[in-house]
Amino acid sequence: MHVVLTREHGHNEKLKAWLPDDAVVNEVPLTHTHYFDVNEVRATIMASDFAGRFKALVVTSARSARYVAAAKDALAEGALVLSVGAATTRALDGETTDVDVEGEGGALELAAEIFDGPVLLLGASTMRRELPTILRARGLEVTKLACYETLPTTLSAADEVLLRRADVVLIGAPSAWHVAEGFIDPRTWVIVPGATTGDEVRRFHEHVFVGWGPDLLEHLRAL
Numbered sequence: 205m206h207v208v209l210t211r212e213h214g215h216n217e218k219l220k221a222w223l224p225d226d227a228v229v230n231e232v233p234l235t236h237t238h239y240f241d242v243n244e245v246r247a248t249i250m251a252s253d254f255a256g257r258f259k260a261l262v263v264t265s266a267r268s269a270r271y272v273a274a275a276k277d278a279l280a281e282g283a284l285v286l287s288v289g290a291a292t293t294r295a296l297d298g299e300t301t302d303v304d305v306e307g308e309g310g311a312l313e314l315a316a317e318i319f320d321g322p323v324l325l326l327g328a329s330t331m332r333r334e335l336p337t338i339l340r341a342r343g344l345e346v347t348k349l350a351c352y353e354t355l356p357t358t359l360s361a362a363d364e365v366l367l368r369r370a371d372v373v374l375i376g377a378p379s380a381w382h383v384a385e386g387f388i389d390p391r392t393w394v395i396v397p398g399a400t401t402g403d404e405v406r407r408f409h410e411h412v413f414v415g416w417g418p419d420l421l422e423h424l425r426a427l
Contacts (some may be wrong), residue, residue, distance in 0.1 A: 205424065208370040210234040210380050219374055222420040232363045234380040237267060239352045246274035252347055254322040260284040262318075264311055264327030269295035269349040273421055278324065280340045289398050311335040311400065321345045329342070329353040330342070330379065332400065334384060354379045374416070380403040385409070393427050394421070
């Protein structure tokens with residue numbers, strides 16, 4: 205089995221532990237992250253008209269966890285902290301931040317848990333629109349704050365060959381998929397961490413499996 209891991213270098217070790225021992229594994233990073241200055245993010249939050257009054261904080265990705273400390277002063281007492289996915293929850297735990305609600309199936313799952321605003325969303329510069337659209341339709345004020353941007357990587361000819369020949373490719377986000385999609389064979393299994401990325405990949409590709417974790421080894425053997 206030939207498996208290609210596509211996260212940035214240094215972020216694939218846990219994934220490797222979930223793969224068969226006899227798998228041929230290559231790393232082809234599809235994106236790289238540019239993080240915004242924490243102090244600038246803090247200043248932007250505190251300049252908001254809602255600073256000190258946010259009743260819910262939604263952290264949409266693990267990469268945003270490092271900015272939660274900068275956001276806490278903008279929250280109202282007793283504000284709800286919500287995370288998108290288990291990886292984000294673990295990252296927040298590493299920042300000593302307790303999560304009240306985890307959306308295991310994606311950001312939209314959290315909409316049913318948010319009743320009071322204003323709401324602060326921390327995430328990428330290209331955050332999905334569905335959650336803020338639903339919340340605003342209920343009359344809640346929503347502020348989206350970009351903490352980082354994900355930039356596409358320029359693939360080498362060798363990288364393209366590895367993607368084309370892979371039996372399995374692990375794709376961590378829609379932005380990564382859009383770099384790789386032109387090089388993925390229709391028969392290749394694309395493994396994604398959650399529903400949001402799964403829905404995006406399924407728009408273009410048939411063989412998709414949703415679920416990263418210790419059980420991935422058994423799922424790969426079944427595939």
